Amino acid sequence: MKRNNVYYLITLLLMVCSFNAAAQQPYTEKHRPQFHFSPAAKWMNDPNGMVYHKGVYHLFYQYFPDGTKWGPMHWGHATSKDLVSWQHKPTALFPDSLGYIFSGSAVVDSLNTAGFAKNGETPLVAIFTHHSPKPELEKIKKNQYQSLAYSLDDGETWTKYEGNPVLENPGIIDFRDPKVMWHEASKKWIMTLATKDRITFYSSPNLKDWQKESEFGSKLGAHGGVWECPDLFPLDINGKQVWVLLVSINPGAPNGGSGTQYFTGAFDGKTFVPDSAQTKFIDYGTDNYAGITWSNTGDRKIFLGWMNNWQYANEVPTEAWRGAATLPRDLKLVQVNGQHYLSASPVKELDRITQTVFEKSKLNLNKEIDLSSHIANAKGQFRLDLTFNAEESFNILLSNKSGQKLTIGYDKEAKQYFIDRTQAGQSDFEAGFAKKHLAPRISVDKRIQLTLIADAASVELFADQGLTVMTDVFFPAETISILKINGPKKNKLTELTVSKIASIY
Ligand code: FRU
Numbered sequence: 001m002k003r004n005n006v007y008y009l010i011t012l013l014l015m016v017c018s019f020n021a022a023a024q025q026p027y028t029e030k031h032r033p034q035f036h037f038s039p040a041a042k043w044m045n046d047p048n049g050m051v052y053h054k055g056v057y058h059l060f061y062q063y064f065p066d067g068t069k070w071g072p073m074h075w076g077h078a079t080s081k082d083l084v085s086w087q088h089k090p091t092a093l094f095p096d097s098l099g100y101i102f103s104g105s106a107v108v109d110s111l112n113t114a115g116f117a118k119n120g121e122t123p124l125v126a127i128f129t130h131h132s133p134k135p136e137l138e139k140i141k142k143n144q145y146q147s148l149a150y151s152l153d154d155g156e157t158w159t160k161y162e163g164n165p166v167l168e169n170p171g172i173i174d175f176r177d178p179k180v181m182w183h184e185a186s187k188k189w190i191m192t193l194a195t196k197d198r199i200t201f202y203s204s205p206n207l208k209d210w211q212k213e214s215e216f217g218s219k220l221g222a223h224g225g226v227w228e229c230p231d232l233f234p235l236d237i238n239g240k241q242v243w244v245l246l247v248s249i250n251p252g253a254p255n256g257g258s259g260t261q262y263f264t265g266a267f268d269g270k271t272f273v274p275d276s277a278q279t280k281f282i283d284y285g286t287d288n289y290a291g292i293t294w295s296n297t298g299d300r301k302i303f304l305g306w307m308n309n310w311q312y313a314n315e316v317p318t319e320a321w322r323g324a325a326t327l328p329r330d331l332k333l334v335q336v337n338g339q340h341y342l343s344a345s346p347v348k349e350l351d352r353i354t355q356t357v358f359e360k361s362k363l364n365l366n367k368e369i370d371l372s373s374h375i376a377n378a379k380g381q382f383r384l385d386l387t388f389n390a391e392e393s394f395n396i397l398l399s400n401k402s403g404q405k406l407t408i409g410y411d412k413e414a415k416q417y418f419i420d421r422t423q424a425g426q427s428d429f430e431a432g433f434a435k436k437h438l439a440p441r442i443s444v445d446k447r448i449q450l451t452l453i454a455d456a457a458s459v460e461l462f463a464d465q466g467l468t469v470m471t472d473v474f475f476p477a478e479t480i481s482i483l484k485i486n487g488p489k490k491n492k493l494t495e496l497t498v499s500k501i502a503s504i505y
Contacts, residue, residue, distance in 0.1 A: 027505040031318050031457040031475055034381050034503040035353060036307065037086050037325040039076055043068050044323035045313065046177075046229055046290035047304045048075055049092075049106035049126045051155075052297045057083055058155050059304070060092055060126070061325070062103060068322040069314045073100040073131070079155070083302070083328045083349045085504045092158045093128070093149055098165065102144070103177040103229055104128030107207075108296045113189070114150070114207040116161075121152040125207055127191065129176035130165055142169040144176045146193070148207060167210045172196050177229045179292055180207070186269035192232040192245070197223060199230050199247060203269065213270045217247065222261050222279050224252020229260075229290040232267065233301055237333040242275070242340055243267040244333070246282065248290050250310050254281055255437040257311030258289040264333070264340040276339055283344075284439030285419060285470035286311075287458065288326050301331040302347060307458055307473060312430035317475050318457075326471055327453065327460060334467060336442055343466040346453060350501070354383055358498040365394070368486040371498055378500035380480040384452040387495040391448055394487030398424075398454060400478040408452060408461055408470075415441045417463050417470060425476035442467045447494075453501070454480060 032038065042065050049060035056079050063076030075093035078086045093101040106126040109116065116123040126149045137143035146167035149158045169175045174196040183190045183203070191202040191210060198218040202210040217227070231246040245263040253259025260282045265274040282291065283305070291305025305326040308316065316322060329344040358374040365388075375382045388394065395409040406424040410417050420436040421427070427434035443464035451462040456479070461470040485493070 029320050033324045033455045039321050041320050046103045046306050048103050050294040051106040052294050075101050083347050098130040099132035102129035102131045105179045116150040124151040124155050127178045127180045141171045141173040145169045146178050166208050174226050179231045183269045192230045194227045194230050216272045222252050225250045231292040235333045255286050257309040283469045283471050285472040287473045288471040303329045303331050315429040317426050344469050345466040353502040354499045356499045360496045363493040365487045365491045366489040371483040374498040375483050381501040383499040385497040388448040389492045389494045392488050392491035397484040398480045399482035400476050402477045404476050419470050419472045421474045424474040439468050439470050
């Protein structure tokens, strides 16, 4: 799988030459992600308002511009043409008399259903939760309600709708994170809203008048915490349309704290009917939360999450900024043993900054394979693609000069992948951080194929074509410079590729 070196060099050159607000920052601070999105400074949490419009991917995010801990929420804004390099934009939405600007989504209102366009513009409309910090509203459980903002200049500037809020709170304490999509069959907008321990669907012809359609999930799925940040979209599998409902949950994730479960089934514009009672998670690592997909991307569904966990998000040891996003991932549906599963893989656009440095086929794992020399000048930014010809246990060791180590692997007896960050660097900021995390193997393939992507302070494991995914952050004192694989003799590596990934700054 040779990456195109000429393309890689041209992209790097363009990135260095192009004027970009981000390029003025050094972005060399300790633990600063080098090819994951992070705010130039201060706090970020959930990705919001992700919409693709006129060749540009817009990413808004929960942002507190005055501190590195969670505070009164704004929507930060960044754009990208390739999902790889990001340009920071001015803050899009500020708190106002109705409250802080909590999570939500954005759509292209090409039919001008809301009537915001006056001169033929194509409006972008953001649908978000206003969260009022007023105790009197909190007491009667009416402090979260849904509002609109619109842009008539392709997302550059935003105006709040004077009729806000458009959806009042019926008396539910957690009533937030609207994800809106156009439902072609019923020619209506559908809002998927997290309402405490369930999802409530609303519909609207114009984004302003909303009618409740149904509720889903109070007795299904994981319920160890509050439901947040849902998403609803169809995906095709074998010529059939299946609906996917993502629901973030905090706490109650498989390895503690925050995580994102999903359901598959049917949706008719009114009701979601699940096709399975099994609880499935989009990521079994601890650091992928509140993820949703970009709207207006046609059949392609691109997902991005917040690479953090509420269990320690306010304490992670970074200074200038706090929080980052996962890599953008393409979502697909796969069928295993009659069940629908999501598979996630890093977007192919990442190849533009990825350069193969070592490739080998047919290797015997009869002793440790030391790949350290191949990542010697990668600054801890690399990708490993492996195919084993048998389902056997193995370990991949990432280590540094201080002897800190992160171990990623597979346990054949338990049929589990794992990431062990017990000795991976700084962990004193939270008692539960230094743990070994487990994930079920879903695939029934006799071979094991996996992709591992490491940045300065994160690792993302896409096993079995992304059927099992784990995302973990870690904070090594020094760059990862040691990379080794070991496993039993009978476990043969049929393909091995090591690539380094360039910084986007
Ligand atoms: C999820 C969340 C959302 C909320 C936002 C506030 O991480 O709690 O439910 O809208 O963060 O910042």
